[in-house]
Amino acid sequence: xxxxxxxxxxxxxxxCLARAEEQAFTGRATEMKERAMADSATLAxxxxxxxxxxxxxxxxxxxxxxxxxxxxxxxxHLRFPAVVETSTSSAGGLSSLGSALGFARPRTQQAxxxxxxxxxxxxxxxxxxxxxxxxxxxxxxxxxxxxxxERFAREARLAxxxxxxxxxxxx
Amino acid sequence: xxxxxxxxxxxxxxxxxxxxxxxxxxxxxxAIDSGKKLHEANREYTPEQEIALGExxxxxxLGAAPLDPDQDLQRYVNRVGRWLAMNSARPxxxxxxxxxxxxxxxxxxxxxxxxxxxxxxxxxxxxxxxxAGALAHEIAHVVKRHQLSAIQSAAGTSALTDIGKDIASDAxxxxxxxxxxxxxxxxxxxxxxxxxxxxxxxLDRSMEYEADRLGVLIAARSGxxxxxxVAVLQMLAQAKGDTSGISVFNTHPAPADRLAQLEGFMxxxxxxxxxxxxxxxxxxxxxxxxx
Numbered sequence: 001x002x003x004x005x006x007x008x009x010x011x012x013x014x015x016c017l018a019r020a021e022e023q024a025f026t027g028r029a030t031e032m033k034e035r036a037m038a039d040s041a042t043l044a045x046x047x048x049x050x051x052x053x054x055x056x057x058x059x060x061x062x063x064x065x066x067x068x069x070x071x072x073x074x075x076x077h078l079r080f081p082a083v084v085e086t087s088t089s090s091a092g093g094l095s096s097l098g099s100a101l102g103f104a105r106p107r108t109q110q111a112x113x114x115x116x117x118x119x120x121x122x123x124x125x126x127x128x129x130x131x132x133x134x135x136x137x138x139x140x141x142x143x144x145x146x147x148x149x150e151r152f153a154r155e156a157r158l159a160x161x162x163x164x165x166x167x168x169x170x171x
Numbered sequence: 172x173x174x175x176x177x178x179x180x181x182x183x184x185x186x187x188x189x190x191x192x193x194x195x196x197x198x199x200x201x202a203i204d205s206g207k208k209l210h211e212a213n214r215e216y217t218p219e220q221e222i223a224l225g226e227x228x229x230x231x232x233l234g235a236a237p238l239d240p241d242q243d244l245q246r247y248v249n250r251v252g253r254w255l256a257m258n259s260a261r262p263x264x265x266x267x268x269x270x271x272x273x274x275x276x277x278x279x280x281x282x283x284x285x286x287x288x289x290x291x292x293x294x295x296x297x298x299x300x301x302x303a304g305a306l307a308h309e310i311a312h313v314v315k316r317h318q319l320s321a322i323q324s325a326a327g328t329s330a331l332t333d334i335g336k337d338i339a340s341d342a343x344x345x346x347x348x349x350x351x352x353x354x355x356x357x358x359x360x361x362x363x364x365x366x367x368x369x370x371x372x373x374l375d376r377s378m379e380y381e382a383d384r385l386g387v388l389i390a391a392r393s394g395x396x397x398x399x400x401v402a403v404l405q406m407l408a409q410a411k412g413d414t415s416g417i418s419v420f421n422t423h424p425a426p427a428d429r430l431a432q433l434e435g436f437m438x439x440x441x442x443x444x445x446x447x448x449x450x451x452x453x454x455x456x457x458x459x460x461x462x
Contacts, residue, residue, distance in 0.1 A: 022409070057297075059445025060398050060437070075401055076434045079427065080409045126365040129234035131358060136230040139238060139269045139285075142245040144253035152250040156299070156450045158394030160258060165388060165440050 022054040024064070027079035032071035036061035043071040052078065216319055218283070222265060223353045225283030227361020229267075232279070232287065235365075239270040239290055247457040251299060252286060252306045258393040259307075261314050268306065276410060280309040281361075282318045293458065295406055299450035303393065304400025308386035315385065317378045379424050380432045387437060391444040397437065398445055404430050 026046045033040040036058050044067065046052070052064040052073065061072045144152070153159075216224070239245065245268075252268035264284035274291040281287075286309040288302075296302050312318065373379075383400065391397035408426040424432075 022405075024405075057398070057402055057449075059396050059447075060401075060442060061445075075398060075405070076430065076438075078405070080405045082409055125235035126232065129231050129362075129365060131227075131230040131362050132234040133230050133358075135233035135238055136226060139229070139233065139245075140265075140267050142242065142249050142269070143265070143267050144246065144249040146253070146257060149250050149253040149257055153254045153394065156453055157448055158254065158450070161392055161394060161444065161447075163388065163392050163440070163444070 024078040024080050026050045030077040036072040222283035223357025225281035227357040228281045229285045231362040231365040236271040239272045255307050280312040299454040300395040300399030303390045303395045307389040308382045311382040311385035396447045396449045397441045
């Protein structure tokens with residue numbers, strides 16, 4: 001296992017975890033806007049599957065870099081492929097961060113961060129668990145009351161909004 | 172040296188067990204005696220029974236997954252969760268939120284208003300609005316009593332254990348006014364539901380989609396940027412990878428499917444609330460204090 005591979009793997013993992021600069025693709029043809037608004041000026045038309053670097057998010061929009069330009073794209077117009085490589089999938093070597101991120105790689109070689117998860121962690125653990133009522137009491141001692149939650153919301157300027165949505169739309 | 176440390180961190184991270192799914196509450200594939208089927212299908216759990224059952228499940232769960240020791244973080248998550256729940260259709264449940272110390276990426280809703288989120292998921296979030304999106308999805312499961320529905324819909328599908336019989340029996344009703352008896356029943360029934368090994372039984376796909384829609388609505392009504400859940404699902408799509416062979420993913424809607432389901436609903440109803448706060452700074456403070 002070369003240091004180069006390890007370094008690439010590092011970058012892949014870190015970019016996944018930190019999410020400071022997410023790698024994504026356009027999931028459909030879309031427009032890059034100057035600002036995060038539908039009626040803002042169009043900076044570029046992006047074809048489907050254009051790689052973009054996500055710099056930030058704002059509401060339904062993502063600030064992205066693509067083709068030397070930066071602007072805003074609808075988040076729903078992006079797709080996010082899996083990014084983490086397994087150590088066994090390095091047959092061809094990871095010659096660049098791009099390949100480490102899974103670009104243009106066969107699906108079978110895409111990594112699988114999430115192979116165990118709930119089942120691996122909890123199914124056996126839960127079956128064998130002895131109940132811990134003391135931990136439950138501890139957990140319950142951290143509950144927030146209404147007044148505390150309201151103050152907490154005000155501190156961040158979170159204001160309750162009345163939004164009516166037809167029942168059939170919610171089902 | 173630094174490279175080696177980074178490499179080790181990367182390998183460690185890559186080897187950690189992590190399930191990128193946000194669907195929970197898949198408690199309970201409790202089989203109900205066919206003779207009791209009709210009774211059970213029509214049963215209305217009282218809020219007290221629902222809470223007792225949820226506490227029983229939670230106590231068992233905490234026996235397997237330790238709480239994160241950072242009390243400030245626990246209180247922070249409780250404030251976010253309580254504020255969201257206050258803007259749901261069941262504001263008066265004894266809402267309780269907790270962070271469990273595991274790298275698995277997930278969150279879990281118990282009947283009656285106990286919600287657990289893993290440190291693995293929390294560590295991958297970028298703002299309070301994303302945390303709100305995840306918690307609101309769980310709150311929606313509780314509001315809609317999805318876990319209890321799963322019990323009821325499982326009626327008659329397999330053999331019944333003693334506890335199952337107890338659940339289906341009128342004994343619970345008699346204990347309704349007996350606090351100690353109710354707690355004992357909840358503890359026994361909740362633990363049985365964990366030990367039964369059916370915890371991974373997924374909720375119905377339509378319930379997950381409903382929890383996503385109601386979740387973003389609750390987040391928006393609470394003043395958050397409702398696109399937090401969208402960011403979480405896109406993160407999960409990345410973390411998940413191509414896991415088509417893994418049953419836990421096979422039995423749940425893929426993040427991409429959930430996003431596709433959400434898009435029309437959000438465009439039609441929530442786009443105008445997209446500029447509400449994401450609350451990144453407070454989230455970073457709460458998280459970094461623990462790291």
